[in-house]
Amino acid sequence: MNAPELRRPIVGNRVELNIFTTLACNLKCSYCSIAVGDVLGSQGKVAYSLDTLDAFIATHLADKEIYVTFYGGEPTLNIPFMAALMERHPTFRFQLQTNGTLLHRLPEAVLTKLSNVLVSVDGAEHTTDHYRGRGVYRKVTANIEKIRPKLGGKLTARVTWGHPDISFDELDSLLPAFDYVYWQFTQAEGFYDAEAMPRKKEALSLLIDKFFASPALYPFIPLMGTVRNKVLPSRAREACSGLSQCRASTHILNILPDGRIFPCPDLTHRPEMQQGDLVANWLKASPLQPTPAMPCESCEALAFCRRNCMKNLYVGYVLDDAPYREQVVEPICELVKFMGAEIDRRNPHAWFANAPLAVRREITDCEIYDYVEVMP
Ligand code: SF4
Numbered sequence: 149m150n151a152p153e154l155r156r157p158i159v160g161n162r163v164e165l166n167i168f169t170t171l172a173c174n175l176k177c178s179y180c181s182i183a184v185g186d187v188l189g190s191q192g193k194v195a196y197s198l199d200t201l202d203a204f205i206a207t208h209l210a211d212k213e214i215y216v217t218f219y220g221g222e223p224t225l226n227i228p229f230m231a232a233l234m235e236r237h238p239t240f241r242f243q244l245q246t247n248g249t250l251l252h253r254l255p256e257a258v259l260t261k262l263s264n265v266l267v268s269v270d271g272a273e274h275t276t277d278h279y280r281g282r283g284v285y286r287k288v289t290a291n292i293e294k295i296r297p298k299l300g301g302k303l304t305a306r307v308t309w310g311h312p313d314i315s316f317d318e319l320d321s322l323l324p325a326f327d328y329v330y331w332q333f334t335q336a337e338g339f340y341d342a343e344a345m346p347r348k349k350e351a352l353s354l355l356i357d358k359f360f361a362s363p364a365l366y367p368f369i370p371l372m373g374t375v376r377n378k379v380l381p382s383r384a385r386e387a388c389s390g391l392s393q394c395r396a397s398t399h400i401l402n403i404l405p406d407g408r409i410f411p412c413p414d415l416t417h418r419p420e421m422q423q424g425d426l427v428a429n430w431l432k433a434s435p436l437q438p439t440p441a442m443p444c445e446s447c448e449a450l451a452f453c454r455r456n457c458m459k460n461l462y463v464g465y466v467l468d469d470a471p472y473r474e475q476v477v478e479p480i481c482e483l484v485k486f487m488g489a490e491i492d493r494r495n496p497h498a499w500f501a502n503a504p505l506a507v508r509r510e511i512t513d514c515e516i517y518d519y520v521e522v523m524p
Pocket residue numbers: 443444447448449450453454455456457481482484485
């Protein structure tokens with residue numbers, strides 16, 4: 149990828165519009181990342197028209213394949229906007245990122261067109277209710293059962309892996325209620341002390357053991373993605389042009405209800421991160437780019453990790469927030485490296501060579517990779 153290409157507003161042929169349908173939410177999760185900088189609840193529902201969105205797309209994204217993630221706040225608090233956008237652009241791909249509590253309200257016309265519903269949980273019932281409120285997990289799983297027959301695409305658990313008690317058994321138990329499990333290590337301080345790290349590593353080892361125990365697919369996205377990146381390293385680079393797998397440096401636009409655009413949903417409180425404005429109709433390249441201050445170029449994990457989380461790297465090494473770097477960024481990097489080494493020990497190339505073709509296709513081309521950060 150040459151320098152002029154990397155300076156384009158969107159690098160590559162795809163773009164994800166991460167559309168905040170509202171900044172309101174009906175839950176109060178204790179660690180909500182959107183609450184940082186008082187973003188949560190700071191705006192109501194989308195304030196721009198679909199004509200304004202179309203003018204922006206025509207100006208900046210005319211030749212791109214577009215996929216949309218409905219985001220928030222809780223996006224299902226603004227179903228009319230979702231339905232209207234889906235009706236106007238039936239050729240786009242659509243995903244919903246939701247806390248799951250209002251899923252039962254979605255009309256069938258919306259459900260059939262969703263490629264993926266990413267449901268936020270914190271683990272199984274006890275852990276989820278601990279962070280989100282009593283009864284939330286049961287409400288969510290009941291809703292999932294209700295919508296499943298009408299859903300066009302897949303259901304993915306999006307686990308924020310924070311609580312030190314989360315075990316292999318707890319994560320494993322999320323299947324088969326969900327088609328896939330994606331986890332991200334929590335980006336809050338206080339979860340990676342000397343007691344918590346060995347427990348997280350133990351759970352990781354057991355997950356990896358189960359992944360390699362049979363040629364069938366064990367649908368944990370970060371394990372699938374890491375195995376893909378080990379066996380087919382070019383795949384780790386091509387979708388994000390060699391930059392971050394989470395797309396924040398290349399082709400994801402987080403659009404707030406007021407139309408301002410940022411590369412990362414967790415950095416919308418930082419003015420230097422604004423990369424566009426839907427209403428004023430301008431867009432520039434993502435300001436969230438690798439810098440020499442970040443340690444990735446000399447990291448043993450770069451080939452498969454591909455700069456896991458640009459927000460973490462930016463806050464930890466560019467803003468030089470030492471407590472965040474030491475208590476969040478460095479422990480997560482340690483866990484990513486551990487995961488890579490544990491996968492190497494089990495010979496992913498041999499496993500892939502023996503896997504049925506359908507499993508190999510999932511490892512190589514799973515659609516969910518397009519919607520999540522792949523790395524945890
Ligand atoms: S493990 Fe950390 S330092 Fe290494 S490539 Fe990933 S984000 Fe960068």
